[in-house]
Amino acid sequence: MSETPTPAQALILWRLLGRQGTALNSEIKPEKAPRDALQKAGLLAVEKEGRSSRLTVTDKGWHWAGQHLRDPLPPAMRVLQDWLTRLHHHLDVTGATLAEFVGPAPERVPPEPKARKAKTPPKTRTAPKAEAVPPDPDRLRARIEQAYLACTGGRKAAPVRLSALRGALADLDRATVDGGLAAILSGDPSIRLTRISDPKALDDAEREAAFDPAGEPFHEIWIHA
Template sequence: MSGTPTPKQALILWCLLGRHGSALQSTLVPRIDKADREALIAGRYLEAEKQGRSLRLTVTDKGWAWTGEHMREPLPPSFRVLQDWLERMQADLAATGRTLAELVGSAPEEPAPAEPRSRARRASSKGSNSKGSKTPTPKQLRARIESAYLALTRGERAKAVRLSALRAGLADLDRATVDAGLAAILRGDRTARLSQFSDPKSLDPAERAAAFSPAGEPFHIIWIQS
């Protein structure tokens, strides 16, 4: 290339300086033609390195020096507004003694790479029950228990429902969450209560496994009155 970048090539340098002197080519507008990019690289105004599927373009010291000294150089006609602003900026830098690099400032730290979706899902599940749904509030949990109860009784109240069946109806909640709701009932819910089988010998392994035993005393049945 000649000793002076063309208006189109000067625009590329200013696009990069607007990104603190370095950016992925794929993020820049307008689109950069290969011939212009290679000419700037050959003239040592620009460096390029492969990054992912794109190229990272970086203005060299020579590029910084040239742009700082040629802020009145012509740009493509459709970018006249930018050229007007560059003239205002050059006048300000001359009056204050600041450099172009001081005006542009240092590049901010780049954000950390995005986590894989699987890891993000695991992180977002913190504070949720082990089956992935958000842990309900005590009021929501009480409503869920009653809804599952009524589904099993077909809308009738004051009927005995086995905890094994209730737990199956709340399969999207983990055991600890359901136990918390049963504990709240046991502490003094006037509209619901827990009870035991009158004949412990009638319990099968499934009923024993589903029992709620807050203090070593197992409960196997729930009643909801109203």
């Protein structure tokens, strides 16, 4: 370009000077061709800032502007033309420079660095839980007696509903408890399983908890010694 900017190029300079000589490209959005021409002529500096570019009027650009306040602008910019003319007369009377009138640009605060996304710590692989191993027959017999005594408050020779016994053995599955009750039926003289013949004495929970090995449900357990 020549040393004299075109009106379109001059508008970019005036816009920047109205912002004290510097602004982000994304803020004023100049057309690329006149912006690049100003940069090539040394009237405008362009530097990367964040995701945009910062445009700054150079000393050469300031000097040109101070000497060309009355240069013609496009007809649509007549208001700006009139104000620049008044500014020229003001500077001529006061002896001030354009840079003194505009004032220094505010100190630029560098953009804060983006916070780095914390890496998700790798998942710790845990060993699979070992399947619960049913207690051996002797241990299961002892567990049933412990649950029985817990239900009776330590007394023997007292009936305990199987619903209560199963509740006290909640850590064992039903099949395991049923296996212990079946062993008792097969020949443990100190423990008996009994039935409640009156259906009115049973609720749904009692019927659900009954031990029914052969179609004859048992509802209570007794430990005698």
